[in-house]
Amino acid sequence: MNLPSSTSGQTAAFTAVVLVLALLNSLLNPSALDLSTDYFPTIASENSEEGATGLPQHDFNVIDADSIMEFLPELKGSNFAVLIDARSTAHYTQGHIPGSYQIDRYHLDEFVPPVLDAMKEAGYVMVYCAGGECEDSIFLATDLVYQWGVDKDVLYIFEGGMNEWKDLGLPIATGVER
Amino acid sequence: MRSRLPIMIRFLMGAILITYGIEKLSDPVSFLKSIHEYDILPARPTWVLNLAPSGIPLLEITAGLCLITGFLRRGAAVIMSSFLVLFTAAILWRTFGIMDETGQAFTQVEFDCGCGAGVVVIWEKIMFNTILVLGTLHAGFRAPDS
Numbered sequence: 001m002n003l004p005s006s007t008s009g010q011t012a013a014f015t016a017v018v019l020v021l022a023l024l025n026s027l028l029n030p031s032a033l034d035l036s037t038d039y040f041p042t043i044a045s046e047n048s049e050e051g052a053t054g055l056p057q058h059d060f061n062v063i064d065a066d067s068i069m070e071f072l073p074e075l076k077g078s079n080f081a082v083l084i085d086a087r088s089t090a091h092y093t094q095g096h097i098p099g100s101y102q103i104d105r106y107h108l109d110e111f112v113p114p115v116l117d118a119m120k121e122a123g124y125v126m127v128y129c130a131g132g133e134c135e136d137s138i139f140l141a142t143d144l145v146y147q148w149g150v151d152k153d154v155l156y157i158f159e160g161g162m163n164e165w166k167d168l169g170l171p172i173a174t175g176v177e178r
Numbered sequence: 179m180r181s182r183l184p185i186m187i188r189f190l191m192g193a194i195l196i197t198y199g200i201e202k203l204s205d206p207v208s209f210l211k212s213i214h215e216y217d218i219l220p221a222r223p224t225w226v227l228n229l230a231p232s233g234i235p236l237l238e239i240t241a242g243l244c245l246i247t248g249f250l251r252r253g254a255a256v257i258m259s260s261f262l263v264l265f266t267a268a269i270l271w272r273t274f275g276i277m278d279e280t281g282q283a284f285t286q287v288e289f290d291c292g293c294g295a296g297v298v299v300i301w302e303k304i305m306f307n308t309i310l311v312l313g314t315l316h317a318g319f320r321a322p323d324s
Contacts, residue, residue, distance in 0.1 A: 003250065010253025017250070018240050018257075022233035025203075032232050033206050035225040040214055088207060106207045 033106060041142045058138045063126055063156040065168055068097065071124065075099030081124040086140040097128065097165055098173040105140040112148055119150045131161025184321035191317045192246035194310065195258065199238030201294035206231035212292025216268050237261060245317045255318020259311045266307040273300050
């Protein structure tokens, strides 16, 4: 095989090689991001001006740590209240709120179906991520409402997230719980 | 005796690029968030933004391998250095935005630039990228084949 000798020929060939590798990675690597998924849905992006918390403004219900604490006994054994951790598996297994399901926002097709029925039956679906400026809980809530048909009225965002939960010294579970 | 420095620069640049590429490829979600923060690539069509977290690291890894092996070395140097210049300009753009918002001096600005090294001091990152651009061009065009 003759390699291009001119700089422009090499530049074109190199670009082609990288594009092919990137496409192959996206198609064949299971941990790669799905090319067709909108990871930053418009409904949240339209209100992306930051509020006082540093998060994008949104119109979901919010819930605080004390209220979630009251729900903790309800999380096991019934679907009255469902708590969702929107972070990655690595973060979830390191420490999460006891009784929470994990839905990695970047792999919805894998994580949502096992929890979908529970979320549709629940009176309270509470979503959290890391806290601080983490936007994943808001984007996940948006996806759950507009792509998966979860009732918006039952959705609550815990904006303080895992950081606030830890700062308050509240109980933490590790590993894969449910 | 010919200096070994040009060969060492080739290998060093290649190793740095491969390391950064692997770092980004191992956590595509964090890298996607970083890219989204720059607000440069359009969110729609989705594949443009979503291809970047695999495309950019593979660009770095492939360029690093090309610089080390000599395969398509000049083409790799052109694309990689062009990308680094554009990326550095984007970092500067975001830095000026942060300076406007916070009133911080240029030397005080720190953020996670999505470079694979977490939160960095920006003026140091820009200096490093400048050296990386010059080193990559040297490795592509001036260093001997072996």
